[in-house]
Amino acid sequence: MxxxxxxxxxxxxxxxxxxxxxxENGSMALAGGQSLIPMLRFRLVRPSVVVDIGRxxxxxxxxxxxxxxxxxxxxxxxxxxxxxxVRALSPLWADAASAIADPLVRNLGTVGGNLxxxxxxxxxxxxxxxxxxxxxxxxxxxxxVIESDDLFxxxxxxxxxxxxxxxxxxxxxxxxxAYEKMKRAAADYGVAGVAVQITGNGSGRIAVAGxxxxxxxxVATRAREAETLLVGSDADPSxxxxxxxxxxxxxxxPGDERGSPRYKSELVKVLAGRAIRRAMERGAAG
Amino acid sequence: MKVSVVVNGAGHVVDCHPSTxxxxxxxxxxxxxxxxxxxxxxxxxxxxxxxxxxxxxSCTVLAGQADGREIETVEGLGPDGRLGPLQxxxxxxxxxxxxxxxSGFLMAATALLRENPEPSESxxxxxxxxxxxxxxxxxxxxxxxxxxxxxxxxx
Ligand SMILES: Cc1cc2nc3c(=O)[nH]c(=O)nc-3n(C[C@H](O)[C@H](O)[C@H](O)COP(=O)(O)OP(=O)(O)OC[C@H]3O[C@@H](n4cnc5c(N)ncnc54)[C@H](O)[C@@H]3O)c2cc1C
Ligand code: FES
Ligand code: FES
Numbered sequence: 001m002x003x004x005x006x007x008x009x010x011x012x013x014x015x016x017x018x019x020x021x022x023x024e025n026g027s028m029a030l031a032g033g034q035s036l037i038p039m040l041r042f043r044l045v046r047p048s049v050v051v052d053i054g055r056x057x058x059x060x061x062x063x064x065x066x067x068x069x070x071x072x073x074x075x076x077x078x079x080x081x082x083x084x085x086v087r088a089l090s091p092l093w094a095d096a097a098s099a100i101a102d103p104l105v106r107n108l109g110t111v112g113g114n115l116x117x118x119x120x121x122x123x124x125x126x127x128x129x130x131x132x133x134x135x136x137x138x139x140x141x142x143x144x145v146i147e148s149d150d151l152f153x154x155x156x157x158x159x160x161x162x163x164x165x166x167x168x169x170x171x172x173x174x175x176x177x178a179y180e181k182m183k184r185a186a187a188d189y190g191v192a193g194v195a196v197q198i199t200g201n202g203s204g205r206i207a208v209a210g211x212x213x214x215x216x217x218x219v220a221t222r223a224r225e226a227e228t229l230l231v232g233s234d235a236d237p238s239x240x241x242x243x244x245x246x247x248x249x250x251x252x253x254p255g256d257e258r259g260s261p262r263y264k265s266e267l268v269k270v271l272a273g274r275a276i277r278r279a280m281e282r283g284a285a286g
Numbered sequence: 287m288k289v290s291v292v293v294n295g296a297g298h299v300v301d302c303h304p305s306t307x308x309x310x311x312x313x314x315x316x317x318x319x320x321x322x323x324x325x326x327x328x329x330x331x332x333x334x335x336x337x338x339x340x341x342x343x344s345c346t347v348l349a350g351q352a353d354g355r356e357i358e359t360v361e362g363l364g365p366d367g368r369l370g371p372l373q374x375x376x377x378x379x380x381x382x383x384x385x386x387x388x389s390g391f392l393m394a395a396t397a398l399l400r401e402n403p404e405p406s407e408s409x410x411x412x413x414x415x416x417x418x419x420x421x422x423x424x425x426x427x428x429x430x431x432x433x434x435x436x437x438x439x440x441x
Binding site: 001002003004005006007008010030033034037038040041050052054078101102103104105107108186187 | 287303304305307310326327328329331334340341342343346347348350351353394412413415416417418
């Protein structure tokens with residue numbers, strides 16, 4: 001299948017991309033192309049102009065400060081998966097990026113594109129929500145910072161405005177994080193995924209817990225009740241079991257060719273238990 | 287639009303439509319038909335080429351994204367019409383039957399061996415996750431890649 005006709009514009013700078021996207025009706029940004037090009041081929045979208053943002057400089061860095069890990073929008077998901085800095089400062093994100101598709105897709109797909117596309121089966125939205133990360137976006141009216149809870153508006157919908165581009169993300173650092181995903185085949189989207197990030201209070205109790213689910217009815221469903229159950233506890237087995245059940249209830253898993261709601265909800269429970277335990281083990285180790 | 291690419295070391299300037307996919311640029315404009323289209327849904331990896339050092343699915347790259355870049359295809363593995371070492375390893379290990387997926391596997395494995403000349407079996411399997419083969423059952427392909435075809439693991 002071949003894409004429909006469109007004009008192709010390579011943006012040398014962020015300013016150029018924002019101004020072309022703002023002025024051209026029906027224009028769309030292209031980053032890694034690993035979601036957009038399949039959609040073009042299936043003719044699910046018909047942009048007038050494809051604006052390639054992939055060559056804009058300065059958006060492909062990974063940097064860290066005392067408590068924040070910053071990842072540029074154009075960093076490929078393979079780089080996130082392989083970065084020792086990400087592995088140390090946000091094992092949740094290292095896990096989630098490694099779980100995406102296959103290395104060929106990850107070599108081109110970007111962090112910004114994975115979030116902006118807001119596919120309910122994309123893995124990074126749940127990782128952003130569980131980490132309580134922020135997205136930095138640049139548009140015609142300047143820069144704004146969007147909280148993870150305010151980014152996803154529904155399947156394939158975000159609160160990004162027209163001609164507004166993600167330039168990077170800011171993640172609170174935590175060694176107590178994990179992402180657990182179940183796939184049917186090596187290089188497939190998941191059936192479900194659960195992201196967990198925890199911050200301890202320094203004396204063996206949980207101060208902040210983030211839990212979000214991939215594959216639910218919403219994009220990156222936050223499991224609030226499960227988070228509340230964990231906070232203040234020392235993650236004893238019975239609390240973990242109750243938090244895992246609450247995660248499954250919050251996710252409201254839809255039935256489709258990947259499984260029935262009942263099967264998927266059982267799966268989310270298992271994945272949530274594993275992710276919480278692994279996050280706690282990692283937190284204890286360092 | 288005009289797109290300039292270096293393919294297997296040779297420069298080309300191609301005049302193509304903006305909606306052209308890299309795989310079609312290679313196959314139809316440059317007549318390099320060793321790169322195959324298997325699924326056309328970005329799932330099979332038969333179209334794998336190396337773009338600026340990274341293995342990618344050429345059916346999921348627009349020509350304009352490849353402009354000014356370097357591309358390696360299966361034709362580059364055996365420049366004089368003779369098989370390169372990895373290709374010989376595939377033949378010796380029965381790593382192909384119908385051969386439709388083979389060029390994609392060769393390119394993905396070439397990128398892996400360059401980065402990691404002595405991969406473990408699990409590293410090989412992970413690196414080839416994006417490539418599907420309907421014939422061999424994968425074990426022979428993994429064996430071929432593990433057979434140290436380029437001799438780089440030798441002292
Ligand atoms: C076979 C296959 C399997 C896959 N499996 C998975 C999987 O298991 N998990 C997973 O998470 N993903 C999966 N993906 C999707 C992949 O991770 C994509 O790379 C990702 O969804 C989009 O990132 P991109 O850089 O390729 O964006 P593109 O495809 O270039 O763009 C996607 C959308 O985001 C917009 N966009 C891109 N960048 C920005 C930006 N910086 N700011 C604002 N808008 C932007 C574009 O306009 C477009 O609407 C799979 C893809 C394929 C082909
Ligand atoms: S033809 Fe490109 S992935 Fe199948
Ligand atoms: S040899 Fe036939 S598909 Fe791989």
